[in-house]
Amino acid sequence: MSSTPVPGVTGDREPLPSPSSSAARPRPPVGWRRRIWRLVPYVPALVPAAIVVAIAATLVVASGLHNFGLGFFGLAFNSNLNQFGMLVFIVGSFLTAVPALFLSMAIGLGIAIASTTYLPPFLAKIFDPFVDLLAGIPSVVYGIWAFLVIAPIFGNLLNPWAVAHLSFIPGFAGNSVSPTTAGVGLPISIFVLTLMSLPITTLLIRDALRSVPRDLWESGLALGATRWEVVRRVSLRHGSRGIWSAAFLGFGRAIGETVAVAMVIGSTDKLPTNVYDVTWTMSSFMFQTLDAAFGNSLYLAALAELALVLLVITLAVNLLGRRLVRHIYAEEVAGL
Amino acid sequence: MATAVGSAVRLDPSDDLRRGDTGWLRWRTGFDRWMGVLLPLLFGVAILPILDVVYYISAKAVPTLSWSVLTSYADYQAQDALGVPIVTTFLFMLAATAIAVALGLFGGIATAEFLPERAAGWVRMSANLLAGMPSVIVGYFGYFAFVIYFGWGLNFIAGVFTLAFFMTPYIFRTADLAFSSIPRPIREAAYGSGAKPVQYILRVGTPIAFPQILTGVFLAMAIGVGETAPIILTVQPGLLVPNTLFQPAVYMTYLIWTGFSQPANSVALTLAFQAAFLIIIAVLALNIVVRFVAARYRKRLEGLYQ
Numbered sequence: 001m002s003s004t005p006v007p008g009v010t011g012d013r014e015p016l017p018s019p020s021s022s023a024a025r026p027r028p029p030v031g032w033r034r035r036i037w038r039l040v041p042y043v044p045a046l047v048p049a050a051i052v053v054a055i056a057a058t059l060v061v062a063s064g065l066h067n068f069g070l071g072f073f074g075l076a077f078n079s080n081l082n083q084f085g086m087l088v089f090i091v092g093s094f095l096t097a098v099p100a101l102f103l104s105m106a107i108g109l110g111i112a113i114a115s116t117t118y119l120p121p122f123l124a125k126i127f128d129p130f131v132d133l134l135a136g137i138p139s140v141v142y143g144i145w146a147f148l149v150i151a152p153i154f155g156n157l158l159n160p161w162a163v164a165h166l167s168f169i170p171g172f173a174g175n176s177v178s179p180t181t182a183g184v185g186l187p188i189s190i191f192v193l194t195l196m197s198l199p200i201t202t203l204l205i206r207d208a209l210r211s212v213p214r215d216l217w218e219s220g221l222a223l224g225a226t227r228w229e230v231v232r233r234v235s236l237r238h239g240s241r242g243i244w245s246a247a248f249l250g251f252g253r254a255i256g257e258t259v260a261v262a263m264v265i266g267s268t269d270k271l272p273t274n275v276y277d278v279t280w281t282m283s284s285f286m287f288q289t290l291d292a293a294f295g296n297s298l299y300l301a302a303l304a305e306l307a308l309v310l311l312v313i314t315l316a317v318n319l320l321g322r323r324l325v326r327h328i329y330a331e332e333v334a335g336l
Numbered sequence: 337m338a339t340a341v342g343s344a345v346r347l348d349p350s351d352d353l354r355r356g357d358t359g360w361l362r363w364r365t366g367f368d369r370w371m372g373v374l375l376p377l378l379f380g381v382a383i384l385p386i387l388d389v390v391y392y393i394s395a396k397a398v399p400t401l402s403w404s405v406l407t408s409y410a411d412y413q414a415q416d417a418l419g420v421p422i423v424t425t426f427l428f429m430l431a432a433t434a435i436a437v438a439l440g441l442f443g444g445i446a447t448a449e450f451l452p453e454r455a456a457g458w459v460r461m462s463a464n465l466l467a468g469m470p471s472v473i474v475g476y477f478g479y480f481a482f483v484i485y486f487g488w489g490l491n492f493i494a495g496v497f498t499l500a501f502f503m504t505p506y507i508f509r510t511a512d513l514a515f516s517s518i519p520r521p522i523r524e525a526a527y528g529s530g531a532k533p534v535q536y537i538l539r540v541g542t543p544i545a546f547p548q549i550l551t552g553v554f555l556a557m558a559i560g561v562g563e564t565a566p567i568i569l570t571v572q573p574g575l576l577v578p579n580t581l582f583q584p585a586v587y588m589t590y591l592i593w594t595g596f597s598q599p600a601n602s603v604a605l606t607l608a609f610q611a612a613f614l615i616i617i618a619v620l621a622l623n624i625v626v627r628f629v630a631a632r633y634r635k636r637l638e639g640l641y642q
Contacts, residue, residue: 041446049462062480114375138562226368256470318468
């Protein structure tokens with residue numbers, strides 16, 4: 001760096017003295033009144049944090065924590081004998097949420113790549129809001145639609161087809177579901193959860209792909225790569241944090257989904273014996289059995305403890321997902 | 337994918353072309369073209385279900401809906417009457433939105449305007465965590481805190497507060513976002529010409545941010561009106577519009593749940609479809625208003641820079 005500044009060359013200019021550097025100009029001492037006034041904005045700002053803490057604290061108090069010990073994560077569930085092993089529901093939650101997440105990530109990646117890369121912008125502008133609207137349909141409406149429209153399709157068409165043609169895969173043989181509940185069970189729950197987590201995953205992946213600098217995109221094409229090769233090797237790498245965050249937040253959605261799943265999971269406190277079987281998830285079990293637990297304080301405590309387990313899972317997943325991305329709210333991306 | 341030996345991908349086809357071998361190049365461009373056809377088809381996975389939901393519910397509900405059904409205050413368990421659920425749901429939304437705005441709006445503004453960057457980051461994280469909370473957990477919180485510990489019982493007010501807590505983070509986040517996205521020069525001009533923080537917020541910030549905050553309120557209402565678990569867990573369905581805060585009250589989504597759990601009951605099923613139809617209409621209308629306002633707002637913000 002030369003000592004004689006050359007006019008017009010910005011790189012060689014002497015840096016201006018920063019007004020904010022406290023070393024150059026010490027700030028006047030802050031009076032106690034002003035200090036207290038500075039704390040005032042924290043009162044409303046901490047409301048969401050306070051609600052989160054209140055929810056956690058209430059569930060801790062309601063569960064009593066000490067009641068169950070390790071038996072809580074066992075298989076023995078019988079409310080009449082006061083046995084509260086919740087493993088079935090935890091397993092059921094993961095059995096539905098994990099496949100749903102994989103499906104919704106795959107479809108979300110496809111939609112996001114199509115919308116950012118292949119579709120002409122005016123078509124993308126028409127189609128993208130539909131995916132966002134998917135999030136607007138209430139969960140209970142999905143549930144009754146899936147129960148009345150989709151469950152017969154699974155029961156009469158897809159499940160029998162899979163039994164006939166895929167039975168060489170372990171778990172795909174035999175349909176233990178009775179004809180009355182045909183179609184209800186794991187596959188349709190995964191279907192519903194895929195649909196319901198699709199908006200958030202698509203939204204976040206789309207944003208991750210859009211945030212790839214144009215220069216990178218164009219230099220990829222200039223090197224002779226096809227659009228697909230640029231997406232695969234440049235955009236997906238560049239946006240990998242956003243895509244991971246989509247996975248975490250999508251999982252949080254899927255595992256917390258309550259009412260729609262309660263309508264199609266079959267509500268049975270048994271582990272599934274094949275891939276078509278009915279079972280139960282944490283959230284739908286909690287939703288459907290609170291009435292039954294009324295008056296049985298131990299049952300209520302067990303349910304509260306299960307809520308605590310679900311709370312810890314969703315908080316952890318959401319924390320991880322939100323730490324990964326640069327924008328402050330995912331909804332910012334939707335232009336809302 | 338048939339990749340070349342030696343490097344991860346062989347992008348330069350000139351060697352092959354010189355040898356007269358165009359196979360690899362044709363495979364690559366062909367793959368790209370097929371992706372261009374197949375990937376947009378995945379939009380169908382999202383669009384077909386939403387169209388089918390709307391079509392199915394409308395086809396079931398519209399033939400049975402009439403003005404007399406919407407305005408009849410008769411017992412909804414005995415006959416097709418939606419008056420009580422509609423009015424009660426309006427009351428729920430009104431009260432819950434008011435509480436949620438009171439809880440979320442000021443926090444959002446304070447976070448955007450006054451909190452240092454680090455603290456704001458943590459506060460935003462907490463709002464995100466609350467928004468990501470499963471509805472059944474909020475419902476359990478409402479049940480244990482309001483119904484049991486506060487002793488409010490399974491009444492209107494417990495549901496209102498549970499719903500309000502559920503809606504708060506959405507309002508908080510849009511208020512924060514609206515004030516954060518006010519152009520810096522405008523802020524600096526206001527403070528530079530001697531405005532006090534409160535004056536800046538009321539006279540400068542609010543007029544600019546108001547449309548976006550309104551979209552946040554609408555969005556929270558759209559989310560709240562479709563919510564089921566928090567209400568069912570904290571309120572007992574009542575047959576009448578509640579006169580006081582401590583009375584049972586019915587919610588629209590409860591009708592859908594009842595229709596599901598009593599599929600043999602034709603009245604319950606009819607009511608379920610009608611309620612689902614009205615909720616879809618409300619949610620879609622709110623979403624369209626939100627998009628419309630948001631688009632106009634963005635134009636206005638762009639105008640502010642000129």
